[in-house]
Amino acid sequence: MCEQCGCQSPQPGGKAAEKNPKTMLLEVNRRLLAANDKQAAANRRLAEEKLGAVVINLISSPGGGKTTLLAATIDRLAGRRKIGVLEGDIETERDAERLRAHGIPVVALTTGGACHLDAPLVNRGLQQLAAKEDRLDLVFIENVGNLVCPATFDLGEHYRVVLLSVPEGSDKPAKYPRAFLTSQVFLVSKTDLLPHFDFSLDEVRQDALGINPDLKILPLAAKDGVGLDAWLAWLETLFP
Template sequence: MCSTCGCSEGEVTITSGHHSDDASHCHDHAHHHHAHHDHCQCQTHDSASCEHEHEHDETIEFETSPSVEVHHHYYHHGDVHHHIHYHLAALPEAMPQPTMSEVTPTVKRTVTIEEQVLAKNDRIAAHNREHFAAQHLVALNFVSSPGSGKTTLLCETLRQLLPNQSCVVIEGDQQTQNDAQRIEATGAPAIQINTGKGCHLDAQMIHDAMHQLDAPQGSYLFIENVGNLVCPAGFDLGEKHKVVVLSVTEGEDKPLKYPHMFAAASVMLINKIDLLEHLDFDLQRCMQYAHQVNPELIIIPISATTGVGMDEWLSWLETQPCA
């Protein structure tokens, strides 16, 4: 389980979209320790020999005792935190209430040691960033809630960039390879990452996907993250920019409800503006809310279906040269 967001990945697979049935192109990550799932079970910890920052949780339950709950916190080995709960069940009022020293506990101890999640992710992200720079790749992390239309928008972007500009795509979804197949229909190579129960991509997944994705030097690398406006804000993938996509069907107050994502983004694409006449959506208010969270945010109203705003979006991409 991810200690940052509480999600549980289960089995993660990285698959080339056009080899979806070929087991030789499928990288099974069920055995791999990702940045936010590295953990071990142990009873002791030697802080001098381990770089990890760990958290210890201990629960001690008493079979008979008064109706008292005691929370005892203490620290051991510097940064190791022991948190002990004493849960005492009520005895009949006629019976004498024992003191804590008289109670013989039945101890059920679970000690979970977990590495600082984001610290390791950031180290891998820094490695990814160095790799992208060496290959002259411009990595853009597309983030949004589900149904914002970012895959449709990405497909239209690819159709207008190809074949004059090399582009590759990493697709993130919990299940299916539908989006990778849609991307490859445009002519761009794509790798699908299925995160299972996970709600975001992390730097390790991108690192592993890049080993399967033969990205030519001087390419745009579009990373389409799992639909989620919360967790992807905190996970650096090594990208140059986060591009947040917000559709007009979602409500203009999304930047205020999910400020961390909009604060982390460089560009905000307000998609599906062709539907504005059918909705109660205040475009100017949405832009004001976004700038309230991030005054430097570049905002482009756009429609992937009608093409409105595509020129402005492509012009911004040109300001991020691959060479």
């Protein structure tokens, strides 16, 4: 269990739960997650009905390359797709400022300690975007840098995208499977660094597909643009 936020996948309760503090805690977590899921469903409706937007939740470890990828994506889609961003961080608006400089609406969601975003916080962000914008094609949610807890919380996204950067190592899908199990797209980021690390693209592909055979895997380097075309082509499939 994450000691900071207490998030954990729910387990069934039952009679024993009434007296056992550990199972009581699990029951509280289950109810919190159920409330979160209800809000997430409302968030999806809000994004669709008020903004007409597809919502994408980006998950990675700290420094995995989420903001750099978003900046490159915004630049490449400028004039073609209207983008808004909900920028999640524990502290500071630094990433939000980085993306505002690219000329799009960004709402900073600062958790003040929690290691993941949840659906109520995202609802506030979506409301703020909807107050500023009539329509958006895409809303990206940059989750707090963490490969564990964000994988448990539905935010109301339509798609979940997990990034794993080359310096983190190709063993990570096997060790942190939930993020890969619950995502539709897996971006192997910072591939320009492949010559400097013992990262195996074969291993990472095999392990990730073993966890989730439907995962679309796209290696890319947002810094030099290699692989971005395939990512942008996938984004365009969301607008038939």
